[in-house]
Amino acid sequence: MARAVPETHDEILTAAARRFAATGYRGTSLQDIAREVGCSKAAVLYHFANKEAILTELMAPAIAVFQDLGDRIDRATDPAEAQRVAAEGFVDLAVRFRREIAVLRGELPELLEHPAFAHLQRISERLIDALAGHPERPSARIAALVLLAGISEACGEFLDIADEVLRPALLALVTRGLEPAG
Numbered sequence: 001m002a003r004a005v006p007e008t009h010d011e012i013l014t015a016a017a018r019r020f021a022a023t024g025y026r027g028t029s030l031q032d033i034a035r036e037v038g039c040s041k042a043a044v045l046y047h048f049a050n051k052e053a054i055l056t057e058l059m060a061p062a063i064a065v066f067q068d069l070g071d072r073i074d075r076a077t078d079p080a081e082a083q084r085v086a087a088e089g090f091v092d093l094a095v096r097f098r099r100e101i102a103v104l105r106g107e108l109p110e111l112l113e114h115p116a117f118a119h120l121q122r123i124s125e126r127l128i129d130a131l132a133g134h135p136e137r138p139s140a141r142i143a144a145l146v147l148l149a150g151i152s153e154a155c156g157e158f159l160d161i162a163d164e165v166l167r168p169a170l171l172a173l174v175t176r177g178l179e180p181a182g
Contacts, residue, residue: 009047011037016054020103025055025111056116059104062097063120069093070123073130079181086130087174091151095167098155105156124148131174133181140179147177 015036019028030051034041048054069089076082094101104111112121129135131144151170158166 012044012047013054013058016051017058017099017103020055020058021099025051025104025107052114052116055111059100059117062093062100063117065093065096066120066123070126073126076130079130079133082130083133083178083181086127087171087178090127090131090148091167091170091174094151094155095163095170098159101152102156102159105153108152130181131178133179137179143177143179147174 012033016028016033019032019036022028023032028051030041030044033051033054034044037044044054048057069086072085072089073082076085111117112124128141128144128148131147132140134140150173154170155166
């Protein structure tokens, strides 16, 4: 028997994360989330204005860390430091929030076009420039973008690998794949 109202706000977020991971953000409806929780769509809407509000709240911690990374890159005093901060910071973010990355796999470019996430595109550009170390060189930018995509994909795929194994493996990959800045 379905409950009238979910016990907690977090219960809806947990169900939404599972549904988004299984069928994608676009492939999940509010009704799907309600069904997973065991409540009505109206009960979900009592807690969240719409599906985008659910996604925004799910991603808020990762977005805050990503914004902080952008600020740390901006404060770097030279290209080599910016590259190091970008590499370590992005690997740490990707490992820490790999479940959130798994939720967004394949849909991130489209989601970045939503107004709530538009500012993240600017941070992404700064991250690519810092990782490239030589942002004027197309080959360096290509390498940075490929590494970012690969890190994201690996973190979304290898949810069962311990952080203390995954992080050094990714940092070693970044070190081999990038031209040193400066």
